[in-house]
Amino acid sequence: xxxxxxxxxxxxxxxxxxxxxxxxxxxxxxxxxxxxxxxxxxxxxxxxxxxxxxxxxxxxxxxxxxxxxxxxxxxxxxxxxxxxxxxxxxxxxxxxxxxxxxxxxxxxxxxxxxxxxxxxx
Amino acid sequence: xxxxxxxxxxxxxxxxxxxxxxxxxxxxxxxxxxxxxxxxxxxxxxxxxxxxxxxxxxxxxxxxxxxxxxxxxxxxxxxxxxxxxxxxxxxxxxxxxxxxxxxxxxxxxxxxxxxxxxxxxxxxxxxxxxxxxxxxxxxxxxxxxxxxxxxxxxxxxxxxxxxxxxxxxxxxxxxxxxxxxxxxxxxxxxxxxxxxxxxxxxxxxxxxxxxxxxxxxxxxxxxxxxxxxxxxxxxxxxxxxxxxxxxxxxxxxxxxxxxxxxxxxxxxxxxxxxxxxxxxxxxxxxxxxxxxxxxxxxxxxxxxxxxxxxxxxxxxxxxxxxxxxxxxxxxxxxxxxxxxxxxxxxxxxxxxxxxxxxxxxxxxxxxxxxxxxxxxxxxxxxxxxxxxxxxxxxxxxxxxxxxxxxxxxxxx
Numbered sequence: 001x002x003x004x005x006x007x008x009x010x011x012x013x014x015x016x017x018x019x020x021x022x023x024x025x026x027x028x029x030x031x032x033x034x035x036x037x038x039x040x041x042x043x044x045x046x047x048x049x050x051x052x053x054x055x056x057x058x059x060x061x062x063x064x065x066x067x068x069x070x071x072x073x074x075x076x077x078x079x080x081x082x083x084x085x086x087x088x089x090x091x092x093x094x095x096x097x098x099x100x101x102x103x104x105x106x107x108x109x110x111x112x113x114x115x116x117x118x119x120x121x
Numbered sequence: 122x123x124x125x126x127x128x129x130x131x132x133x134x135x136x137x138x139x140x141x142x143x144x145x146x147x148x149x150x151x152x153x154x155x156x157x158x159x160x161x162x163x164x165x166x167x168x169x170x171x172x173x174x175x176x177x178x179x180x181x182x183x184x185x186x187x188x189x190x191x192x193x194x195x196x197x198x199x200x201x202x203x204x205x206x207x208x209x210x211x212x213x214x215x216x217x218x219x220x221x222x223x224x225x226x227x228x229x230x231x232x233x234x235x236x237x238x239x240x241x242x243x244x245x246x247x248x249x250x251x252x253x254x255x256x257x258x259x260x261x262x263x264x265x266x267x268x269x270x271x272x273x274x275x276x277x278x279x280x281x282x283x284x285x286x287x288x289x290x291x292x293x294x295x296x297x298x299x300x301x302x303x304x305x306x307x308x309x310x311x312x313x314x315x316x317x318x319x320x321x322x323x324x325x326x327x328x329x330x331x332x333x334x335x336x337x338x339x340x341x342x343x344x345x346x347x348x349x350x351x352x353x354x355x356x357x358x359x360x361x362x363x364x365x366x367x368x369x370x371x372x373x374x375x376x377x378x379x380x381x382x383x384x385x386x387x388x389x390x391x392x393x394x395x396x397x398x399x400x401x402x403x404x405x406x407x408x409x410x411x412x413x414x415x416x417x418x419x420x421x422x423x424x425x426x427x428x429x430x431x432x433x434x435x436x437x438x439x440x441x442x443x444x445x446x447x448x449x450x451x452x453x454x455x456x457x458x459x460x461x462x463x464x465x466x467x468x469x470x471x472x473x474x475x476x477x478x479x480x481x482x483x484x485x486x487x488x489x490x491x492x493x494x495x496x497x498x499x500x501x502x503x504x505x506x507x508x509x510x511x512x513x514x515x516x517x518x519x520x521x522x523x524x525x526x527x528x529x530x531x532x533x
Contacts, residue, residue, distance in 0.1 A: 008318035012171050013422045013511065015314025032505065049319060050167045052179060053295060054267055061156070064270040066165035066181055075323060082295050096185055114165055115181035 007043050011035040020044045048072035051081045052114075055100060059119050060092035066114040067100050073107045080105035092119040123147050123197075124441055126216050126229040128204050128382075131159020133414025134235030135187035136427045140434035141233075142194035146441065149227060150196050151218060153203040157191070158184035159237065161423065163264045166288055168315065172424035183423060207232060207386050209407060231409040231437050234383055234397075235430070238376040238415045240285075243337075246374050248280075250336030255343035259285040259373035266292050274369030275299040278346050280334045284312035284421070286373025291320035302365065304332040304348060306355045311510055313421055334370065335362070343368055376419045386410060393461045394418040400468040401475040402436025402445070403429055409440055418463050418478065421512045425478070432476070445469060451522050456493070456531025458483045460509065467522060474518045479530050484508040488532040490515055494525040507532055 003022040008015050009031065018040040021027040028040030042048060050072045054064035073081060084105040094117045101111040127138045130152030138150045156162065161169070164180030171177050174186070191198065205217040205224070216227040240258040257265075257273050263285065265271040275298050279286045282305035293301055303321065308330055310317040321328055329348075335357060336347040350361035378396035380388075388397045388405040396417045397405045404411050413429045420426040439445045447468040455462045460480045467475065481488075488507050492500040492515075499521045507513060515530075522528060 008314040008322070010168070010315035010319045013313050013315065015318070015511070017314070047323070049323065050177070051295070052166045053292075054165065054270060056270065062268045064268055066179065066267060068165070068167060068179055078295070078324075082297075096182065114179045115162070115185060 005044070007040070007047075009036045009039050011039050018043070047075040049075050049078060051078050053082060053085055055085060056089040057094065057117055058089065058091045059121050060094070060117045061120050062117065065090060065094055065100075065117050067111050068114055069104060069107070070110045070112045073104075073109050077105060077107055081107065081111075085111060092117050122213075123149050123227060123229040125149070125231050125233060125437055126151065126214065126227055127233045127235055128207075128216075129159065129235035129237060129414075130154070130157040130198070130200075131235060131237055131414065132161055132184060132187055132423055132427050133237075133416075133430045134159070134233070135184070135191050136430035137233050137235060137411075137413050137434050137437075138196045139187065139190035139194045140431060141437055142191075142196045144434065144438055146438075148194075148196045149229070150191065150198045151202045151204055151216075152198070152200050155201050157188045157198070157200070160260070163260075163267045164288075165267045166291070169423050172422070173427065180423075187427070204382070207382070209386065209410070212409070214409065231411065231440055233411040233413060233433060233437060234405075234416055235413045236379050236382060236416055238378045238419060241372075241375040241377055243372055246372070248334060248337060250338050250347070251340065253337065253339035253341055253343045255339070255369040256337060257369065257371050259283075259289045259371050262289050262371050263292065266296060272296055272298060273371065274343075274367070276367040277301050277369050277371060278334065278365065278367045279303040279371045279373060281305050281373035281375070282307060282310035282312060282317075282328070282330075283373045283375065284316050285376075286371065287312050287316040287320040289371060289373070290326050291324065294324050294326055300367075301326050302367070303328040304334060305330060306333050306351050307331075309510075313510060333357070337370055338364070343370055346370060376415070378416045378418065380416060383407075383410065383412060383416075388412075391461070391463075391465055393455065394463060396463070398465040399463060400436075400447075400466050401432075401464050401472070402439065402469065403433035403464070404436050404440065404445070404468070411437055411440075418461055418480075418512075420478075421510075425512070425514070428476075439469075446471075449519075449522075451525055452527045453477065454527060454529050455479065455482075456491075456529045458532045459530055462530045467519065470519065470523075472519060474516050476514055477517055477530060478512055478514050480512050481507040481509055481532050483532065485532065491529075491531050491533065492517060492521070493529045493531060494522075494527065499525070499528070504532075
């Protein structure tokens, strides 16, 4: 039983329309580059996304610190990640790349700070 | 006396400042906010930098690269410095800034405007009804959510299927609002396909093409909107009106280059891009006044916006070294199937190739892009697919333009 699906590529602003034939292998058509083919194969097996959000930060110039998953995680897990991050509070100073949560929602992917945020008091 | 004053500390302003400082010029960077990075600080999603750095960065991460570059060079950075006026007298620019402490004057041989764009608001589109609170532009909501952690409401209607609207829809969904409905008059989302996929389609956020908000209803606060279906010409179809309850309305109805300041200086503005008219080195019609980034036109992609800064830095260098001759003066114009073309003119005979950005007016598979003069095709190439959602770039060699006066870029 093969499954056919169409997705828009998210690897670059071109946004190629990828046609996926999903069997034991995933066949990708409509891509214009290698990254598109890789993306299509991944989409056919398990769509993955980077999750951007914010956490509360104390004593900083802004009330929120932007954070994201360091790598992309399964699309099915996005809501779990959001729930795990909710209510999380960090304290300034923070440096870009600092690990805010080591292993978020059992994905074994860390959540990292997207920017420096100095302490302001 | 400074060599260059750069106005605006967003990505394009940062990039042009560090490039010019690296060339050894005395650069002042003016930023009205109290931190650098511009709009990117609120664009916390990833997707930036895939072209320039080969990886998908968030807005703050992308900004940080250029902030570090500026800090690594000898650039005089002035924060909380609002530019009150710029005047040109006897070949020099006089710049008056207002800071929390004082009013200051600067003198410079050249000036680069990197002041970006602003969002179109509810008073610039045909939208009726009352004027309750709870109506926001998409960028304002992005700022509220990502810098302050504040959601605008619980039941949200987004008008417009542009990039900022789609990205904000995803933030609203992830941060847990009750309901979201996106409506837009086009057949398909007007923003980038990748945002349609990863912001709307990924999460099954409801959307209605060929629909607009006709009226906003509510006394003090938004209570509902009147939706109406529209035809291909965006004209409302009678009998399709529907009252839809919501507590906030978010407008994602386009960005406009912030070119009023350059107009004050006497620079000519292109009615189609709403940005200043520029040559291939990003010099405006005022000698020595340059323009970069989203002030020129709305780029889809920050990487492209920032690339303008690299070429502009070359242009500023040529100007400061008295190398620019302006011995060509060829006008570039959009054909029938193209909305905008930049640069609007090619001034210099020297230099081999230059980049032309154009936004198609039509959607087409395998179209031919033609560079034409007096009805003759000078050069053409085939693209796989074009649409108004995607800004296109082609490279043109100056050789083929020599002797021409007006050159048309078209797709067919």
